[in-house]
Amino acid sequence: MSxxxxxxxxxxRQRSPESPGAYASYRLERVxxxxxxxxxxxxxxxxxxxxxxxxxxxxxxCREGICGSCGFLVNGQAHGPQAATTVCQLYLRRFNxxxxxxxxxxxxKAFPPIQDLVxxxxxxxxxxxxxxxxxxxxxxxxDANAILVGRxxxxxxxxxxxxxxxxxxxxxxxxxxxxxxxxxxxxxLAQLPQGQPERAARAEAMQQQMGREGFGSxxxxxxxxxxxxxxxSADWISWMHGERRRAAGSGG
Amino acid sequence: MSCLPDPRLPTGPLATAWRRTRDGLPLISPLxxxxxxxxxxxxxxxxxxxxxxxxxxxxxVQLVTFHDSPRRAHSVAAQGGINAAxxxxxxxxxxxxLFADTLKGGDxxxxxxxxxxxxxxxxxxxxxxxxxxxxxxREYGGTLANRNFGGSQVSRTFYARxxxxxxxxxxxxxxxxxxxxxxxxxxxxxxxxxELVTLDGVARGVVCRNLLSGELETYTANAVVLASGGYTNxxxxxxxxxxxxxxxxxxxxxxGALFANPCFTQIHPTCIPSGDxxxxxxxxxxxxxxxxxxxxxxxxxxxxxxxxxIPEAERDYFLERQYPSYGNMVPRDVASRRARELCDxxxxxxxxxxxxxxxxxxAIASQGSEIIETRYGNLFEMxxxxxxxxxxxxxMRIYPAPHYTMGGLWVDYHLMSSIPGxxxxxxxxxxEHGANRLGASALMQGLADGYFxxxxxxxxxxxxxxxxxxxxxxxxxxxxxxxxxxxxxxxIEALLAVAGTRPVDSFHRALGQLMxxxxxxxxxxxxxxxxxxxVAELEAQFQRDLRVPGGAHxxxxxxxxxxxxxxxxxxxxxxxxxxLAREESCGAHFREEHQSSGGEAVRDDQxxxxxxxxxxxxxxxxxxxxxxxxxxxxxxxxRNYQ
Numbered sequence: 001m002s003x004x005x006x007x008x009x010x011x012x013r014q015r016s017p018e019s020p021g022a023y024a025s026y027r028l029e030r031v032x033x034x035x036x037x038x039x040x041x042x043x044x045x046x047x048x049x050x051x052x053x054x055x056x057x058x059x060x061x062c063r064e065g066i067c068g069s070c071g072f073l074v075n076g077q078a079h080g081p082q083a084a085t086t087v088c089q090l091y092l093r094r095f096n097x098x099x100x101x102x103x104x105x106x107x108x109k110a111f112p113p114i115q116d117l118v119x120x121x122x123x124x125x126x127x128x129x130x131x132x133x134x135x136x137x138x139x140x141x142x143d144a145n146a147i148l149v150g151r152x153x154x155x156x157x158x159x160x161x162x163x164x165x166x167x168x169x170x171x172x173x174x175x176x177x178x179x180x181x182x183x184x185x186x187x188x189l190a191q192l193p194q195g196q197p198e199r200a201a202r203a204e205a206m207q208q209q210m211g212r213e214g215f216g217s218x219x220x221x222x223x224x225x226x227x228x229x230x231x232x233s234a235d236w237i238s239w240m241h242g243e244r245r246r247a248a249g250s251g252g
Numbered sequence: 253m254s255c256l257p258d259p260r261l262p263t264g265p266l267a268t269a270w271r272r273t274r275d276g277l278p279l280i281s282p283l284x285x286x287x288x289x290x291x292x293x294x295x296x297x298x299x300x301x302x303x304x305x306x307x308x309x310x311x312x313v314q315l316v317t318f319h320d321s322p323r324r325a326h327s328v329a330a331q332g333g334i335n336a337a338x339x340x341x342x343x344x345x346x347x348x349x350l351f352a353d354t355l356k357g358g359d360x361x362x363x364x365x366x367x368x369x370x371x372x373x374x375x376x377x378x379x380x381x382x383x384x385x386x387x388x389x390r391e392y393g394g395t396l397a398n399r400n401f402g403g404s405q406v407s408r409t410f411y412a413r414x415x416x417x418x419x420x421x422x423x424x425x426x427x428x429x430x431x432x433x434x435x436x437x438x439x440x441x442x443x444x445x446x447e448l449v450t451l452d453g454v455a456r457g458v459v460c461r462n463l464l465s466g467e468l469e470t471y472t473a474n475a476v477v478l479a480s481g482g483y484t485n486x487x488x489x490x491x492x493x494x495x496x497x498x499x500x501x502x503x504x505x506x507x508g509a510l511f512a513n514p515c516f517t518q519i520h521p522t523c524i525p526s527g528d529x530x531x532x533x534x535x536x537x538x539x540x541x542x543x544x545x546x547x548x549x550x551x552x553x554x555x556x557x558x559x560x561x562i563p564e565a566e567r568d569y570f571l572e573r574q575y576p577s578y579g580n581m582v583p584r585d586v587a588s589r590r591a592r593e594l595c596d597x598x599x600x601x602x603x604x605x606x607x608x609x610x611x612x613x614x615a616i617a618s619q620g621s622e623i624i625e626t627r628y629g630n631l632f633e634m635x636x637x638x639x640x641x642x643x644x645x646x647x648m649r650i651y652p653a654p655h656y657t658m659g660g661l662w663v664d665y666h667l668m669s670s671i672p673g674x675x676x677x678x679x680x681x682x683x684e685h686g687a688n689r690l691g692a693s694a695l696m697q698g699l700a701d702g703y704f705x706x707x708x709x710x711x712x713x714x715x716x717x718x719x720x721x722x723x724x725x726x727x728x729x730x731x732x733x734x735x736x737x738x739x740x741x742x743x744i745e746a747l748l749a750v751a752g753t754r755p756v757d758s759f760h761r762a763l764g765q766l767m768x769x770x771x772x773x774x775x776x777x778x779x780x781x782x783x784x785x786x787v788a789e790l791e792a793q794f795q796r797d798l799r800v801p802g803g804a805h806x807x808x809x810x811x812x813x814x815x816x817x818x819x820x821x822x823x824x825x826x827x828x829x830x831x832l833a834r835e836e837s838c839g840a841h842f843r844e845e846h847q848s849s850g851g852e853a854v855r856d857d858q859x860x861x862x863x864x865x866x867x868x869x870x871x872x873x874x875x876x877x878x879x880x881x882x883x884x885x886x887x888x889x890x891r892n893y894q
Binding site for chain 1: 323378385394396412527532634638
């Protein structure tokens with residue numbers, strides 16, 4: 001047990017996309033340091049409800065770092081100060097007694113605000129819709145072992161496939177670029193034999209869609225890599241640029 | 253509804269039953285399919301796979317999900333793996349063996365034909381997923397790698413580190429998004445199903461609440477597919493994602509769909525134990541950890557020494573001692589019960605003595621830390637983040653937690669519920685797991701249902717309706733939608749009108765505590781009776797003293813939770829009734845009145861070799877129907893893991 005901790009939470013409150021937003025301060029007194037930050041927000045919300053106030057809106061679901069629902073800025077950092085961690089897996093023991101935490105939503109043109117810490121990330125789905133798949137219908141696939149994939153190659157594909165689509169990379173980029181998200185999906189599929197037939201077209205279509213959604217270009221600041229809860233390397237963004245050149249060269 | 257519908261089980265040899273059934277199902281021409289609409293509720297493995305596959309066939313599909321993206325469905329969290337009878341490990345596996353393990357693992361409380369079909373389809377699932385680009389683990393030569401899972405003596409589990417569910421879901425999600433791009437699936441995110449629309453007892457659509465605007469929306473269809481997952485969150489603390497709920501299936505139940513075996517809830521043995529009162533989650537640690545981790549407790553009750561100060565001779569490796577053949581890999585119900593008994597006896601460790609050690613010391617010593625870290629790295633990291641303890645240096649502490657619901661809406665062999673036109677897939681149905689689900693078989697079932705079974709059987713049902721059947725745009729259907737919408741509206745207004753003092757979570761925590769106490773790892777007649785009274789009393793308090801802030805026409809998470817909890821109250825009481833009526837111990841359902849002198853479950857095949865299917869009656873006690881189970885290839889035997 002890590003004992004008790006008291007915190008000040010400064011939270012961005014915005015009732016609706018149209019209404020103005022502002023920070024509001026709340027105190028949490030002597031709560032267990034073994035609570036996650038989202039559990040601390042649960043506790044705060046119970047206090048707010050009991051006091052007749054509107055609870056804080058935030059996205060969450062699995063609370064074990066895999067669904068990608070949660071995510072906001074903690075003291076300006078996407079998912080907070082702990083590396084390779086989603087905000088649902090950020091525990092209060094990471095902070096000091098008496099700290100002030102500033103919680104703000106992802107800020108990006110492609111992620112319009114919804115309420116408080118909640119934003120609309122459906123643009124990421126439309127990026128996948130643009131070509132982030134292998135075009136294979138159900139049934140009649142060849143035996144799985146008919147497609148050999150080297151162990152290291154499979155492991156590398158897995159490393160990029162593990163992106164949870166939380167949007168932290170976008171939120172931390174000064175250009176609000178989705179390059180790491182797109183690069184990860186392109187790299188996942190292009191490293192496997194199954195992804196080859198549509199490789200060039202996919203690279204072209206997904207990168208074009210990024211622009212249409214209002215995501216900016218890569219800022220080359222590598223903030224995306226620093227905040228990625230799944231530790232996906234920004235090297236894949238350079239690789240992605242090569243994919244586009246490759247696609248252009250192949251006429252795809 | 254006054255009796256059990258025909259389960260439409262195939263006759264003749266099981267080995268060819270599904271092929272014969274499928275080949276005999278009627279088809280629909282591609283041109284007509286384009287005119288038929290199907291609503292799928294839920295975007296997990298079963299829902300996304302079904303929506304994608306049905307859209308590929310040419311139907312107009314609408315997919316409803318309460319998530320902002322289908323990729324967030326709870327299937328994403330499944331860690332360990334997916335079984336398939338490929339025999340790639342050349343260790344004697346076969347469809348027959350996977351079938352036998354599934355039926356036996358479920359303690360002979362599942363249908364033989366369904367289990368056989370699941371085993372038979374398993375190989376095609378792996379083929380399909382690999383073709384989609386799912387990056388399963390591979391051997392150096394490029395072939396797929398396999399590992400062993402609980403309840404099995406062969407290595408038939410395919411995996412992608414500890415994130416198999418994530419990778420399989422992304423495969424299905426990507427297939428789905430391909431169909432969205434093709435204009436064949438309309439994606440309806442941030443909508444929660446509140447009511448099923450029926451007309452003359454046939455499913456015709458759903459009423460949803462738009463979670464952003466609060467508006468009620470109706471979606472009519474020629475067929476409705478529910479793939480809305482399980483209901484373990486009735487226990488509040490569970491391994492499920494926090495939004496997982498029973499509303500879709502419970503509302504269908506109230507509209508006439510039978511609910512089967514609601515009391516069969518799997519308690520998973522390897523979860524991170526609970527601590528603070530405001531803890532919201534019990535995180536699962538994959539069962540695969542038990543391949544190398546050894547489970548133990550101090551021999552002496554009340555021993556409070558740190559684990560590294562307890563010598564070998566004073567440790568009880570209780571699973572290895574009690575089950576020499578399977579050791580730490582005994583099925584989940586057995587491992588959970590044994591842990592609970594020893595903790596009840598004062599041997600437990602950690603806060604309140606409610607956990608056991610899962611120790612990797614020996615595996616690290618014999619195989620090296622690098623191998624163990626490679627094998628379980630992400631799980632170890634997860635454990636360390638949550639508990640602050642490094643499992644490479646000190647044993648993990650684990651404890652059983654509610655994990656998976658084997659019960660669900662009753663379906664026939666075609667996955668159709670007792671409401672014609674309403675199909676139920678994945679964890680939302682009661683299906684193939686019997687009284688206890690084997691490890692790595694949930695993903696298998698979700699994808700079998702979604703990719704391979706529903707596309708064939710939904711088509712067959714639509715074909716049987718003929719071109720003259722009432723369509724989704726018929727005025728009578730519109731009238732039924734209006735009525736269903738009014739029901740939903742009434743429920744929302746009633747909850748907002750309570751204006752009491754207690755937030756919804758405080759009621760949910762109280763319900764969870766009652767269910768864990770009375771309908772958890774161990775049940776008894778007296779406990780279940782007491783539970784029924786206590787849940788009814790808590791529900792009455794909920795109706796008197798709930799406080800839901802905000803209004804109906806805005807994003808309102810508290811209202812969402814209140815609607816879900818109001819359904820959990822009804823379901824909880826049905827679970828207690830079902831557990832009370834099942835006077836035997838089987839699988840996850842352990843009645844303390846029915847155990848051997850050695851503390852093992854005693855099944856009663858003479859009286860309880862059946863599926864219990866409950867019929868809702870407004871204002872009266874539900875009726876328990878029985879669907880007898882019969883076995884031809886494998887005769888019920890006592891499970892013995894010694």
